Amino acid sequence: MRALGLKSKSTILVVGCGAIGGIYAAHLARVTDVVGVDTNVAHVDAINRDGLKVFGRTTVVARFPAYDDAVSLPAGPIDAVLILVKSQATAAAFSAISPRLSGRSIVVTLQNGMGNVETLASLCDWDLAHGVSTEAGRYAEPGVIEHLIHGEESWLGPARGSLASIAWLGQLMNEAGFPTRVVADPRGAIWSKFLFNCVMNPIGAILLGENRARYEVPQVAELIDAMFAEGVRVAEAQGIALQFDPTAIVKKIRAGELPLTKHAGSMAVDVAAGRETELDAMTGYLVRKARALDIPVPVTETVYRLAKGVEFAARLRQGS
Numbered sequence: 001m002r003a004l005g006l007k008s009k010s011t012i013l014v015v016g017c018g019a020i021g022g023i024y025a026a027h028l029a030r031v032t033d034v035v036g037v038d039t040n041v042a043h044v045d046a047i048n049r050d051g052l053k054v055f056g057r058t059t060v061v062a063r064f065p066a067y068d069d070a071v072s073l074p075a076g077p078i079d080a081v082l083i084l085v086k087s088q089a090t091a092a093a094f095s096a097i098s099p100r101l102s103g104r105s106i107v108v109t110l111q112n113g114m115g116n117v118e119t120l121a122s123l124c125d126w127d128l129a130h131g132v133s134t135e136a137g138r139y140a141e142p143g144v145i146e147h148l149i150h151g152e153e154s155w156l157g158p159a160r161g162s163l164a165s166i167a168w169l170g171q172l173m174n175e176a177g178f179p180t181r182v183v184a185d186p187r188g189a190i191w192s193k194f195l196f197n198c199v200m201n202p203i204g205a206i207l208l209g210e211n212r213a214r215y216e217v218p219q220v221a222e223l224i225d226a227m228f229a230e231g232v233r234v235a236e237a238q239g240i241a242l243q244f245d246p247t248a249i250v251k252k253i254r255a256g257e258l259p260l261t262k263h264a265g266s267m268a269v270d271v272a273a274g275r276e277t278e279l280d281a282m283t284g285y286l287v288r289k290a291r292a293l294d295i296p297v298p299v300t301e302t303v304y305r306l307a308k309g310v311e312f313a314a315r316l317r318q319g320s
Contacts, residue, residue, distance in 0.1 A: 009033050010079035010172065013105075015093050017043065017052065017066060019137040019266065020110070021084030022145035026054045026062035027176040036066035037073065037097060044068040046143025056137070056147035058177070070096035077103045080169055083120065087113030087281035094123050106166060108156070112197045112266075113281025117159045127161030129169070131186050132193040135178070138263055148263055153179045155243065157186035188243035195231040195246040197265075198283045198300070199224055202307035204264030205271045205279075211264040215253055223299065224250065230297040231286055237293045267307075274318025277311050279304070 009032045014025040017038040028034050029052075036052075038044055046052075047066040054060040067073050078101050085093045090111070108129045109116045117130050134151025156170050157163070163184050170182035181189075200214065203224060207213040214220055228247050235242055245251070252258040270277040283304045290297040 010168070011035065011077065012172075013037065013073075013078045013081045013097065013101075015081060015083050015097060016085035016089075017047065018084070018139050019145060020133060020135055021082070022052055022139070023054055023058075023135050023137050023147055024082060024084065024110075024133075024176075024178070025064065026052045026060040026145070027058070027178065028172070029062035029064045030060065030177075031175045032172060034062070034064040035073070035078070036064055037068075037070060037093075038066065039068060040142070041068045042142040043139070046141075050143055053144045054137075054147050055140075055144070057150035058147045070100055073097060073100040075100050075102060077101075078105045080106045080108055083107065083109045083111060083116065085111070086276075087111055087116055087278050088276060090116050090119045091123065094120060098124060106161070106169065108166075108169065110154075110156075112194070113278045114194060114285040115281055121160060127165050128159040129156055129161070129166045130159045130190065131156035131180075132190045133178070134193065136263070138266075138269065148261060149249075151178075153181060155181050155183060155186040155189035157183045186243075188241050191235045191240050192242045192244045192246045194282070195228065195235065195242075195286075196249070198231055198286045199227040199246075199303075200250070201265040201267035201277075202279060202283050202303050203227075204268040205277065205307055206303070206310055207264065207268075209264045209268035209272055211260060211262055214264060215250075215260060221254070223303070226299040227303060230290070230295075230300045234286060234290045234293065234295055234297065237295055238289075271311055271314045274315045276315070277307075279307050279311060283307065 011033040013035045014021050015037050017025050017036040025034050025036050044066045051061045051063040104126050106127045110133045133154045136149035137145050137147045140146045170180045173180035267277045287304050
């Protein structure tokens with residue numbers, strides 16, 4: 001395993017090379033050995049043929065071996081497994097790749113939804129790290145990822161194991177171009193990003209992926225602010241001090257400090273394609289946690305119910 005300050009390469013297995021996974025795989029491949037796994041066969045073929053191309057906020061063309069099924073993975077030691085699939089695929093994805101790993105890897109989740117740490121902890125006894133990425137992107141076409149937001153800072157910390165055991169990984173993230181803090185308890189940062197996703201993703205899906213509607217309709221702005229307020233109360237009730245303002249990007253776009261993009265969130269993209277979304281691992285999780293804490297979140301519950309209906313209707317239209 002790579003030790004802090006040493007130049008020897010580690011091997012990182014990136015599970016899920018879509019929007020965020022692709023951004024991480026491409027940048028990490030510039031400083032260490034990367035292996036990718038993704039179920040999108042056309043995407044994997046393009047990566048193996050032409051490399052993974054990232055454009056937008058950063059521009060990278062990275063070459064690394066990619067596989068469209070875990071059975072094809074060469075067996076061998078992996079220093080860290082970076083899980084970046086949708087939350088509903090976590091158990092199946094990790095169960096598929098774990099028999100191909102030898103030794104003991106650090107398992108890392110930077111996923112948007114909640115519940116992934118618990119799922120991974122139930123499937124292995126390896127050291128487990130959780131954190132949050134402030135990157136944003138979209139899958140453009142096979143072998144191509146658009147980098148929409150290059151975050152100022154990300155956080156990483158142990159969910160099981162010691163802080164020292166993941167220090168090398170934080171250094172590697174920094175070398176790859178992702179400013180990363182390694183901290184004992186990253187929940188404040190995780191919940192800050194989580195609340196952003198809980199609010200903005202379902203709103204984007206309900207509004208048919210039209211990002212202007214999230215910012216130019218006063219009634220929608222009021223709805224967004226009310227949801228954020230409810231989410232902050234749920235975090236505070238758990239003793240979690242938010243690391244940063246979850247509304248920061250929203251405020252900057254409203255003030256004209258950041259440009260408005262066409263991207264209304266991954267959930268809107270999934271709904272448009274008739275795919276299952278991460279709604280239950282995001283807004284649904286927040287609703288369940290609020291109920292367990294006996295905290296009323298009526299606005300969030302209403303948006304969650306509407307988004308469930310929108311997702312169902314979209315899948316019917318696509319014949320799913």
